[in-house]
Amino acid sequence: MSITTPAGFSAAATTAGIKASGKKDMALVVNNGPDYTAAGVFTRNRVVAAPVKLTRRAVADGQLRAVVYNSGNANACNGAQGDADAYHTAEQLAALLDVPVSEVAVCSTGLIGEPLPMPILLEGLAPLVDGLGSQPTDGTAAAEAIMTTDMVVKETVIHGEGWTIGGMGKGAGMMAPSLATMLVCLTTDASITPDMADAALRAATSVTFDTLDIDGSTSTNDTVVLLASGASGVMPSQEEFAQAVRAACDDLASQMQADAEGVTKRVSITVVGTSTDEQALAAARTVGRDNLFKCAMFGSDPNWGRVLAAVGMADADMDPEHISVYFNDQAVCLDSCGAPGARDVDLSGADIEVRIDLGTGGPGRATVKTTDLSHAYVEINSEYST
């Protein structure tokens, strides 16, 4: 169950001392080949962290040898110093691994706007390289080291015909459309081209991480990297491969939703009956980000009026007099009016499914996964930097 399950990968973790908690805070994933194929998908935020800029450049040619991670510091909003620090990290790791610096990626997560503690970070590189191993525990150690406010380790394995995908991810808050605040690393021993990797990764993230919207906030550091070693010698079809990448991303996204900051409810919002899938997605997002709706979910309160008030502001075609809403498959609003028994629907369980029909008869359809807005969310996020 880890990034070291596919053949051709080794991983390691260490405690460099970046996190005040004394927990593991650096990880390394190395592709031992024979292929070094790679693809990446990044945040759409215009304020991007230094490691995102570096990794974007590194992966542009479809090749990566290694990815080094640190948690506890995002290295975002640190100007030229941040760029230099990310580069020096890659440079020193490349020397230790004897690989080109242009094939090393760097990912950081944590507080924005604090300079990286470079001496302790650089000192962490040698123990990482020395500690590299291909056991499941090595992959899991890396998955632990990238956690920030995550409560649980997030890993996945998807099996193909003679090849495998492994994955690890972190992300528990600041989750929004341009990926969650997340770092994800997928490894595979399938033999694929950079174009196959890129196409599969973009298709998968658009329907998994991109539709996970915990709080409408979008990180400066979001990075999903896919590394392919070709060590299985098997070349799957694009369709097989894309399906497996999607399954891996879907599994990690579900784990992130379940572990979202302060979550007490996992809420899935499906919108139908509008003109296009894009409009349905916009409407589902609008509801999923509405704080009044999210508070009602926290209170297990079937206050469907808030769904109508929220969706009425969405940029989607709708018939305002013929909107219907279902909570856990029970009609609570039909033709924009309350349905019998609507106030008695039981929302006490941890999973709530909301379905909204915008009433135009159009084919548009989309689902967004979100959570409730709880006391714990406020607690966690009011004391993060202090």
Place this chain on the structure above:
Amino acid sequence: MSITTPAGFSAAATTAGIKASGKKDMALVVNNGPDYTAAGVFTRNRVVAAPVKLTRRAVADGQLRAVVYNSGNANACNGAQGDADAYHTAEQLAALLDVPVSEVAVCSTGLIGEPLPMPILLEGLAPLVDGLGSQPTDGTAAAEAIMTTDMVVKETVIHGEGWTIGGMGKGAGMMAPSLATMLVCLTTDASITPDMADAALRAATSVTFDTLDIDGSTSTNDTVVLLASGASGVMPSQEEFAQAVRAACDDLASQMQADAEGVTKRVSITVVGTSTDEQALAAARTVGRDNLFKCAMFGSDPNWGRVLAAVGMADADMDPEHISVYFNDQAVCLDSCGAPGARDVDLSGADIEVRIDLGTGGPGRATVKTTDLSHAYVEINSEYST
């Protein structure tokens, strides 16, 4: 300090029994002339309550005699029954006042999706008409009767040269760009035309209620009505009048911000250095709606990285490497990097001013008023309908 301060107006309140709390829940404002000039501004939500539809039609000709209010029930999402109930309310009141039904407006606020309890509501009309008076206490009673989760009565008086504007408002949550979830009634004894009233009201609301954004949620019932009796006999210039209407709206908007659900901080966000005022407004709203930023404000946490992460997603021109942020006039981020002492800025006071320079040198500028995201907000909004 009330809507009965300007000459030519009377008001009343009663307890019909719509609110379970047994508090006042109906109010009436009557314009006794000699003019019956009126203007209205309404929610931009596409899901609109029945009373909004009725009042939009009633005010379209620039004339209103009376506005009847109820709290405790929004009469939204009640279909044809809701429309009929709003009309019957206006019809019966018109008969009691002996005025045309087309000159009666209806405003409702409260829970969405519950049919109006018509028998008790209609029984409340006669006591309202019988209770009409022009004392300050009559206006204040009306202002009390329109409250929902409001903690304090919201009234204002602005004096012109020989004429006056009075106002009352309610609104404490579900506040967003298309006005807050608010009902506002402004009265004036100035002698003005419907066009003057309309122009002044639109100009005033666009820079006051429209820039008050508590939680990004927009009500189905937002209505601001301006009634002008002409009883002073004084006709101010458009500029004088518009300025006074703006001052009245600004005062009520500030009272709403201060009384917002669960507020512990009043946060003002000003964006400069982008191409247009519209872009600056979009950027200020994006930050003002960001839950991570709002939680940091609740925690008095000068976590400026969240400002950059939020504003980086805004639909506004910016130079991502040259954004600056100031908390209470102290630089916390310069050229997208942390400023010295940024983590030590004291945000423990109840008022926090945030200024963001997007670094393009453009002339765009806008301010949005919002609040923090507190435990109390979650508490209030998780148990509203149950």
